[in-house]
Amino acid sequence: QKEVEQDPGPLSVPEGAIVSLNCTYSNSAFQYFMWYRQYSRKGPELLMYTYSSGNKEDGRFTAQVDKSSKYISLFIRDSQPSDSATYLCAMLAKAAGNKLTFGGGTRVLVKP
Amino acid sequence: ETGVTQTPRHLVMGMTNKKSLKCEQHLGHNAMYWYKQSAKKPLELMFVYNFKEQTENNSVPSRFSPECPNSSHLFLHLHTLQPEDSALYLCASSPGGKDTGELFFGEGSRLTVL
Numbered sequence: 001q002k003e004v005e006q007d008p009g010p011l012s013v014p015e016g017a018i019v020s021l022n023c024t025y026s027n028s029a030f031q032y033f034m035w036y037r038q039y040s041r042k043g044p045e046l047l048m049y050t051y052s053s054g055n056k057e058d059g060r061f062t063a064q065v066d067k068s069s070k071y072i073s074l075f076i077r078d079s080q081p082s083d084s085a086t087y088l089c090a091m092l093a094k095a096a097g098n099k100l101t102f103g104g105g106t107r108v109l110v111k112p
Numbered sequence: 113e114t115g116v117t118q119t120p121r122h123l124v125m126g127m128t129n130k131k132s133l134k135c136e137q138h139l140g141h142n143a144m145y146w147y148k149q150s151a152k153k154p155l156e157l158m159f160v161y162n163f164k165e166q167t168e169n170n171s172v173p174s175r176f177s178p179e180c181p182n183s184s185h186l187f188l189h190l191h192t193l194q195p196e197d198s199a200l201y202l203c204a205s206s207p208g209g210k211d212t213g214e215l216f217f218g219e220g221s222r223l224t225v226l
Contacts (some may be wrong), residue, residue: 043217098211
């Protein structure tokens with residue numbers, strides 16, 4: 001079993017729809033949860049960052065962490081074609097230095 | 113220049129060649145990383161340098177040799193690679209010390225081994 005599971009997609013949605021992405025994980029020591037966005041032929045960039053359980057909102061983006069279920073989510077409201085990218089979840093255990101564990105990424109396509 | 117810059121962006125090499133990838137960060141960070149990104153696989157951490165000292169070698173074959181002459185520069189020296197080493201190689205940096213997972217990535221060097 002992989003430490004972090006993420007559906008590779010592709011996930012295709014019409015413009016304006018809500019995009020829902022998620023990851024499951026097995027390591028209960030993870031405390032920091034991140035979502036990175038990677039455009040084609042670019043490096044990943046940090047999109048959302050959450051410590052422990054709870055919700056975090058930033059504009060059209062909402063990140064949720066449910067540690068009891070070992071499940072994290074990212075929601076994109078009012079999706080735009082410019083949101084088309086691969087979204088990578090990443091997690092970090094406090095004692096792991098800065099060794100992130102990444103999911104494989106979900107490719108999202110927002111159609112005009 | 114700002115951010116993390118990687119050169120070359122594309123590299124094609126034969127299995128007997130020797131080449132190097134270069135990474136430079138202009139963020140004043142003290143930690144630098146090499147990651148490998150292959151199709152349909154999660155990002156794989158290869159090496160970590162904190163304050164110029166290597167703190168992580170994630171069981172990487174010796175045909176990959178990192179070098180960190182200072183906190184702003186990171187190299188990955190390549191020799192006698194295999195076709196399965198073809199991938200996107202990403203450099204990243206972070207402030208160092210008590211990091212919490214925020215990495216700043218370069219755009220990557222796309223390597224093809226023939």
